[in-house]
Amino acid sequence: MNSELNPTAASLLGFLHDEPMSGWDLVARAQQRIGEFWSLTQSQVYRELARMAEDGLVEAGEPGTRARKVYEITDEGRRAFADWVSRPPREEAIRFPLLLVLAFGRHVPKEMLASYLARHRIMHADRLAEYQGERAAMPPQYEEMDPYSVATLEFGISYEEAVLRWFDNLPKQMTDPADRTG
Amino acid sequence: MNSELNPTAASLLGFLHDEPMSGWDLVARAQQRIGEFWSLTQSQVYRELARMAEDGLVEAGEPGTRARKVYEITDEGRRAFADWVSRPPREEAIRFPLLLVLAFGRHVPKEMLASYLARHRIMHADRLAEYQGERAAMPPQYEEMDPYSVATLEFGISYEEAVLRWFDNLPKQMTDPADRTG
């Protein structure tokens, strides 16, 4: 019953502090607001919501149109969230398959590795541009209104900048194996 | 039988390209060489080794001292590794609980959040120092010998530098909530 909340469930409760939402809404909001550093899938969200409803942390309101179930956080849910918050967060976990391949680069065809690097570099450049766009779109008073969203977005920007710089400093033989100039 | 390798299993095969090793050795080596961007636990390693042995991707040699089982990669294992390598790597997944708490900072006691930030900043500073130490300890010719290890280590350095810079640019109210100067 009073089992500890996992971070995914906790984040759902976090969003429900603002307003009641459906599972669908929560997926969308989570992907937009925390997707950068915390991924979750639809089926996870429905599973956690069902569990939390059982445990009394959320309550489904009247089913709306389209069997839409809007969940509301309960007092017990707020308590559970506060408990979760009061436990020091763990270190981050990064799982970066590209780096795994790179680490074993000796056993990987050079052209293949180069193509992976090129592809991922583009994805990161795109992401950086996206974050910078979001940052630029924020009204100036936003910084005081919600400094936390600004801070997490800025993490994304710092991170993507670092990744791009790293890509650009890789030895040329890795990114351009065919090139024999220099 | 010919089910696709997961990245964790693939990395074990990667290490076994160099020399036969026991599960214990593999855990240690993985933590040292890829732990920065790919985490794995002991029990996972033993499970994957057992599975791969069943599938003929590795073979246990004579049990040595202390029931030590040394696994060797087979030709089929090399093939499986090559197949894994030939599938384009996915995007990275970052799971950063501190940022999750920060994202919901509005619902977190300020002092608590500040203490989390302080603690994590230290951990990242330590990690950066560690990576820089490793980098400095590399002999100059290493870069040509094994540019891949250098590249992954440099990823770690870039990443930690970015994280530290981000910490240091956070608004002072977040990191120093008691401070009312300025």
Next chain:
DNA sequence: TGGTACATGTAACATGTTACATGATTAG
């Protein structure tokens, strides 16, 4: 002889992923 590091593994469980099933509503 006692503690630490080595070494393998199982069990139980939690979480994450993928695929699928079902159907309502809306916009064109």
Next chain:
DNA sequence: CTAATCATGTAACATGTTACATGTACCA
């Protein structure tokens, strides 16, 4: 009327985590 989007959910499976059980070898 039809395609896209909204919406909820289950099933099956893969992976990751934690805790525990068992015992050996080395070193002080």
